[in-house]
Amino acid sequence: MGGTEHLTVQREGATLVLTLNRPEAKNALSLPMLVGLYDGWVEADEDDTVRSVVLAGAGGAFCAGMDLKALGGKGMEGQQYRDRLKADPDLHWKAMLRHHRPRKPVIAAVEGYCVAGGTEILQGTDIRVAGESATFGLFEVKRGLFPIGGSTVRLQRQIPRTHALEMLLTGRPYTADEAARIGLIGHVVPDGTALERALAIAEQINACGPLAVEAVKASVYETAEMTEADGLKSELERGWPIFDTADAKEGARAFAEKRPPVYRRA
Known part of the structure; x- marks a missing residue:
């Protein structure tokens, strides 16, 4: 199993668990995290003993979006990550599930912040569980930015267009209950139990053909x-x-x- 300093990989039976592991930054996306994520998706696709994947975050958060400083060259640990991105300029989009769809079911286990790039990655997952205090949203327009991870295309196909446009155009936060009501997520569970519920769903999938x-x-x-x-x-x-x-x-x-x-x- 692979992994990097910002992405841990472990097995729970037939489930591969990928954990965004940069809790001091609310698991904001860094180059080591993206490289680890991409490698995790490839491992899940190529290993026939893996029947499902759970994506989670460490330290009580899922993902607070892109770390622009880290991706700009500050805080990037190791030339090898820059070399990987240079060799495959599309790697970060594959890691974020914009340009790659794993063939195994992917279940998101969300606690805490799941905003900006976190909500964009979420749209590439298949089944979604969140703790009751989780926060969702696409904040890009508030910063004068564009949610280029796929949200202007995918969100309106996953939830009603009026809700998609409100989320995209206001940049406001959404509670877990509201995210469930509009159909962005499927389950709201007590805080701290999202991973447990996601693994339980994965076990049900793993028991199938x-x-x-x-x-x-x-x-x-x-x-x-x-x-x-x-x-x-x-x-x-x-x-x-x-x-x-x-x-x-x-x-x-x-x-x-x-x-x-x-x-x-x-």
Whole structure:
């Protein structure tokens, strides 16, 4: 497993847990963090024993956005990170899930601040849990900036446009309850328990057929902007091959035998 000084990686069964680890800066994005994040997404994609990913933050915060000083060259630990960005100028967008979609389900476990770049990364995750005191928002316009991490495109596709525009144009903070009400997040839990709930959801996913899970996720995103007719055609192309897998036969057999299935990605 990889990781950097600002991004820790650990395994919880079949779940890969990526933790933004710069609590003294409310986990503001730095180059070491972005490199670690990108490597974590690649590890999850390439390791077939990983069935889900949980993204969390250390020290009671998720992510307070971009650290412009660090990304500008101050506070960046190690030439190797600058070399990585030079070798792949798109690396930071892949790390923030703007230009990369992991094939495994990604669950966000949010505590505390999840603002600016934090809310932008959030939009690249699949399932979202937040502590009741969490704070969300896209503050860029208040600073004369543009939320270029994908929010002007994605947010209106994930929540009603009137709410998306209010969040984008006012730059105001949103509570966890309000974020849940408008559909930005799915669960509000007691503070300090977001990771626990996210891992519990991951365990439910991990118990399912991995080939089926990945095909379902891919189909949802592939068909999101299609016409209904095109989407239904695409769904069949994704879905029918799953019925021919050994895992599908194992699922039916386990149900008949009243035992947990043992899936082998075959």
